[in-house]
Amino acid sequence: MFLFSGIFFPLDTLPPIVSKIAFFTPLYRLVNICRSFSSGIPSVAVSDIVWIFVVVVILTPYPFRLMRKRIIQ
Numbered sequence: 324m325f326l327f328s329g330i331f332f333p334l335d336t337l338p339p340i341v342s343k344i345a346f347f348t349p350l351y352r353l354v355n356i357c358r359s360f361s362s363g364i365p366s367v368a369v370s371d372i373v374w375i376f377v378v379v380v381i382l383t384p385y386p387f388r389l390m391r392k393r394i395i396q
Contacts, residue, residue, distance in 0.1 A: 324350050349375060 325331065327345035334342040334351075345351050352371040359368040 324348055327351070328354050330354055349378065 327334075327337070327341060328348055328350035329345065330350075334345050337345065352375050355371045356368040356375075359365055359371075
């Protein structure tokens with residue numbers, strides 16, 4: 324995931340399909356958030372913060388459901 328998050332090199336150098344897949348990884352969003360805050364432009368990170376929040380809200384119930392199912396069995 325490190326290779327496809329834009330940490331070491333820009334995603335523009337990757338093939339188009341790989342850069343599109345990398346766009347949906349959470350580490351890519353976190354790297355963008357860190358870069359925008361360190362460059363002094365936090366308003367750029369708003370969409371990334373919203374994306375991460377939405378993903379967390381959507382995916383959080385899933386592990387709880389799995390654990391409840393496992394505990395009941």
